Amino acid sequence: SDFDSLFYGFPKKTSVWESHGDTVTKIPNNFITIASTESVSFAAVKHNTRNIFGIQFHPESSHTEKGGLLFNNFITRICKIPLVPKKINVEEIIQQIKEKVGERIVIGAFSGGTDSAVAGALVTKAIGKKFIPIYIESGLMRQGTIKRIKRVFPKLLGMKVKIIMAKKNFLETLKRVVDPEQKRKAIGKLYIQLFEKELINTPQAHFLMQGTTYADFIHSKGTKHAAYIKSHHNVGGLPKDIKLELLEPLKYFYTDQVREIGLQIGLPKDVVFQQPFPGPGHAVRILGEVTAQRLEKQVLADAVLVDEMKKSKWYEKVFQCWTILTNSKSTAVKGDTRFFGDVVAIRIVNSKDRMSASWVDLPYDVLQRISTRIVNEVPGVSRVVYDITTKPPATMEWE
Structure with missing residues (x-):
């Protein structure tokens, strides 16, 4: 490939991930084909004289073998922008939490999973005793979850996790609900109602912490250009009239980055690398x-x-x-x-x-x-x- 090519450094053949319902069957004038597959004639095209490119595959998917190299080529060779390595600055995240919360109280939606554990540890480091972690026993989590919550997490957070027993509430709420979206929204609404009840005991609470990640936002169309896939009970499934302000310290990080943060702040590997489990739990299974x-x-x-x-x-x-x-x-x-x-x-x-x-x-x-x-x-x-x-x-x- 030419030095300024989108495919500089690529082999003649490489695997890419195609997953789309529509396809381009004719390209405009002044464009040429620079890559194709057995099923897609115009897998990649470029303008004859201008730096305009088009592709019909997913370079961001891990299934595309050279996706990272393609992005690198586009940024550095075509856009002429130098890449500067950026490390996750945990101290900066903690400082942002401090500044946002101030002297107010944070109630933590704590499930014991990686995301909420890392988010909770960050908030604890930022505001200490002003953070109140709460685990709602919905009956929808994995077998043994509540025992692990009681045994492991008080040591990690330096404080007890308040437990609210609510299995009957969730089963009652989910009666005759069969639509997946309605399930997620019903669960999200009930979670919020239960947390808001805690305001009676903690009237000074202002924030509700959640372990929402960037993947959750994308699936729930949390960004301007993201397609709607499904609601997450802590994103698209939340009621609009929520009384608590959300605190989501991980909402711009993916799972691998969340795990890196967890290791940086000293969480045990068995907590950081535990398997993800959905917020609605077994209800969506x-x-x-x-x-x-x-x-x-x-x-x-x-x-x-x-x-x-x-x-x-x-x-x-x-x-x-x-x-x-x-x-x-x-x-x-x-x-x-x-x-x-x-x-x-x-x-x-x-x-x-x-x-x-x-x-x-x-x-x-x-x-x-x-x-x-x-x-x-x-x-x-x-x-x-x-x-x-x-x-x-x-x-x-x-x-």
């Missing part, structure tokens, strides 16, 4: 209505999966693994008796930033053990299937 019985099945199936992943030493090798209680049923035979039972899906992926993901080629013997245990240990399950769809086109969650 149960297709259809969330009932106490269906929730129990999903929690148990997920616990079996996690247990087997840890036993086989695969849990630490993947970005995320979980089960989905689908709204499908299939025929099975147990004890010489035919029954029509639930189908459970397994999703295991690797990803750097949650914006794209690849399914994990798990050994068959591990899959077999997971499947056998779920079918035998979770009541009413007839079949287990493995999701081998990448993101994109699929999202991480089924809902």
Whole structure:
């Protein structure tokens, strides 16, 4: 390639990620084709005399082998802008929190996951005892979460985490709700209502801290040019008349950056590198209505999966693994008796930033053990299937 080419330093062939419904079938005058694929004739084009380029693939996706080099070439060789390495300045983040909060009180929406743990640790370092971490036990989190909250996080934050028991509230709120968007919004609204009730005990509270990341904002169309994909209960799912001002110290950082911040402020690796878990929890992993019985099945199936992943030493090798209680049923035979039972899906992926993901080629013997245990240990399950769809086109969650 020419020195000032978009593809300077590229091999003659490279893999890129195409995921679009529309395609350019004819290019304007004065443009030439500089790259193509088997299915896209004009994968990349440039103007004959001006520095105008167009591409029909996703260089930002980790599935595009040389995406970073393409951005580098565009910035440095075409736009002539020098790249200056920028490190994450944790002290600057802490100072920004101090300046924004001042002497006011912050209530922390604390789930125990990586994002809220890092956000909570930053806020604690910034304002100390003016921060009140609260964990709402919705019943929608992974098995053992509340025990871990009680055991681990008071040491990390230097203060107790207040726990609000609200499983019945969430099950009541989710009655007859089947639409995924309505689920997320109902959960977001209830979370806020419960936090606002805490204002009675802490009337001087002004802020609600959340571990919202940049990926959450993009999926919920939190930026001007982002496409709407789905609501996150702590972004698009929040009610408009919220009484507390949001404090989101991680909202401009991706997952890998959040983890870097966590390590810089001294959080243990098992906290920083734990698997992400959605705020709405198992509610968006149960297709259809969330009932106490269906929730129990999903929690148990997920616990079996996690247990087997840890036993086989695969849990630490993947970005995320979980089960989905689908709204499908299939025929099975147990004890010489035919029954029509639930189908459970397994999703295991690797990803750097949650914006794209690849399914994990798990050994068959591990899959077999997971499947056998779920079918035998979770009541009413007839079949287990493995999701081998990448993101994109699929999202991480089924809902």
